[in-house]
Amino acid sequence: MSIMKSTPLTTRTRALGVAIAIALGAVSAPVLAQEVDHSKMQMPAPKPAPAARKPEPQPSTAPTAAPKPAIDPHAGHVMPAPNSKPKLALGPAPAQATSVDHAAMGHEMPPTEAMDHSAMGHDMPPDEPTEEMDHSAMGHDMKSMTAEEHAGMQGQDLPANAAPREPIPAVTDSDRAAAFPDVAGHTVHDDGINWFALLNRLETWDADEGNAIGWEGRGWVGTDLDRVWVRSEGESIDGSIESADVEVLYGRAIARWWDLVAGVRHDFGEGPSQTFAAVGVMGLAPYMFEVEATAYLGESGQTGLGLEAEYETLFTNRLIGTWLVEAEVWGQDDRKRGIGSGLSTLEAGFRLRYEFHRQFAPYIGVVWERAYGGTADYRREQSRDIEDTRVVAGVRIWF
Template sequence: MKRLIALLLIGTAGPAFAQDHSQHQMPADDPHAGHAMPAPTDDPHAGHTMPAPTDPHAGHVMPQADPHAGHGATPSGPSISKGPPPAAAAGGPTYAADAVFGADTMAAARAALYKETGGMTVSKTIVDRLEAGFGQGEETYLWDVQGWIGRDIDKFWWKTEGEGAFGGPLESAEVQALWSHAIGPFFDLQAGVRYDIRPEPDRAHAVIGIQGLAPYKFEVDAAAFISTKGDVTARIEAEYDQRLTQKLILQPRIEVELSAQDIPEYGIGAGLSAIEAGARLGYEFVPQFRPYVGVEWHRKIGDTADFARAAGEDVDAVRGLVGVRFWF
């Protein structure tokens, strides 16, 4: 009986035990277990067979290099004829456009072109020095003005200058009327007359000289004078505008006077008679207007100095200057 009960218990417990174990999943065996796996890589094409790069010029016909390139070979082409031009080249009308637009129309057009590109009449007046001088107890004034009217080659040129003491008589004054003819890009030949108003006696002179721009931009005015009395004198002036800035300009200036003989009535001796040298520092507000200050030294030389001493005059002097330069 006990054996029968034990067998029954064993029979009922078996299915339950099998059911309990069927609910637990057992890990499956890894098929790669024990295999060496390659390290992961970022290249998306790893393991792919890439095609070989193609030639960008594949299928193009490449030009062959010229072995004589750069050797200065003369290009082939039609030969250039030598000799004078054919007669037909000079056989046409003087102004071919006359046949198209009419002779009257083209004559007016050529006249306007000539006028606008150099044939016009121009004029200018330059007040080169208008100044007051101070020194040795004397106040003086001076003017130096010139101008012209004309065309590129020929002009009428006029000049006037003079000086004196404030409160005193006019010491010297002159006027020149000149024909000016261009003898080069930078120089004019000038000829005409000069008339001295002071000192007395009044006297007229024939004038011949040159004026222009020397190398390095030195402005030069040189002239010889022959008076109605046969006296021969000369004057040379030179000045230079040195730009310290675009507006500040230093102008050194020198003037030399010479005479071929003594002229006692004018107090002038033969030879080198006088020299003036100075410098003016100006500020150019606009190109047409430049006030300045400066200093200048005057010296009478040789027989001219002897005439001055005999008249009780100083033979040299230094003056401070205040003035203005303008043109229009």
Template sequence: MRNLLLLPLLAASPMALADDMASMNKGAVSTDAVSTDAASMDTMGMHDRDLHSYFSFDRLEYQKADAGTALAWDFEGWVGGDVNRLWLRSEGERTNGRTEEAELQALYGRAINPWWDVVAGVRQDFKPASPQTWAAFGVQGEPLSDLDTQATFYLGENSQSALRLEGEYDLPITQKLILQPRVEANLYSRNDPLRQVGAGLSNVETGLRLRYEFIPEFAPYVGVNWNKQFGRTADYVRQEGDDVEEARLVVGVKMWW
């Protein structure tokens, strides 16, 4: 009789042991996942002690504009480690030898994970009109592979503020031939007739460029760039006798070092 009573206990013991092992394995998986993320950030912190640099002209191009030939540039670079960096950005345009737009940004950037940085600093506009200084705050990163995005908020003079959204994606056609669509939108909080920008959505610029990478550091390209003004900004442009929408053929080079 005593042996019969022990049989259920003996049968239950392996099941209980299996449940305990399963619980331990679940805990181990969760711990391993957390440890992997922590190790990734720890590794970034270790590499942050090393000083590196990267500079690139994402766009350095001639454009066939209605008003003549334009030279446009979009420069970006950084100095620092994997976590803390000093970022430099510059973009602008010269038409028929005259500077129409030019700006320079100096930003402190800090990585919050392997894919995203937060940035803060200053932006200086040299053209159009008189120089203007902005405080800058934003995020930048790659939500998807080969998709670069930036969202930057600016606080300027006379209670003016602005938001710039940018995104570009590299679409490989062959190993060396790459198609890159790009979009940029600018929004402002106040009208500024002197600089011909209106409150709300000011302009959207899109482009499509096909480049050939002779080497990764040097790639000439051809493409088309389209720009359209909206709202009050479009009204200012019409008052000057200019078109609110323009498409341009572009020829340029993308390079980094």
């Protein structure tokens, strides 16, 4: 009786144990499939990989295997957002894993170093040889380059005792001969004979005594260094010459733009004529002033000095204004010629010309003249004006 009762109890006990085991297995399987929270895990920092070594090239004709792709240790992990509660995975893991943001997980990742593929057993292809550069195709003349230029192209440092580069080669005798060839049958310009003539002023105005004509001109013949000059200036009223002079001078170039002149001067007109020895300078002063200064020594010890300065203003290339100042100073009184000692006369004027042609230019102008000292006294005795302002019209010609 007791044996028959124990059989069903044992069977029920075994059945209950199997049921409990099945239940525990069903519960533990989902728990084990939960997502892992890596933010609460202390991940050890990976050891740095050894420094990359350049593999030695090994000649081989067999094709090399492609490098294996790196394995992502987090592939297949589903990473939850920070501070989120773990959830039970009731199904299989998603097929495609998202990229892991280690910065958001609080992991300190070491800097990535180059991998030594030879230590990992990977077969790397040998380095390809560097092809030589064709400098001739690049326009480089390798033969004419200096050692310093070769060193600079190769990225090398120049030695401390290297000679400095010479940007411009030294001029040789052959270079000079090529630049200045000997032209047979042609002489240099300073030995040639040339000439020039300028009628600087040929003008008229309405004077009290009648129509008046005035002139001033000069010319020269010779070389660039030695010349013979002829200068003349004077006035005529109603066909009668009031005053005039002619100078014949020898000129020698003594500096750039400057000539030293010496010769004779002859005055004629009203009163007795007179001859002087003359010496002076003429040339172009700074700021483009044309200057003449001439000293005279005449008969009976008469001395004199003539000064003249002229300046041109270019309003256009053809409309040109000329400013002129003249002065005469004498050492003695000469009543017959109406000249007093000291400052005799002073003249200033402005003439505006238009050059229809460079060699022909009509002009109009205003001239002011005044006598001083003994010259003014002689003019008063003859009932002549000591001061005069006139409007002139004339022409300037050179050839």
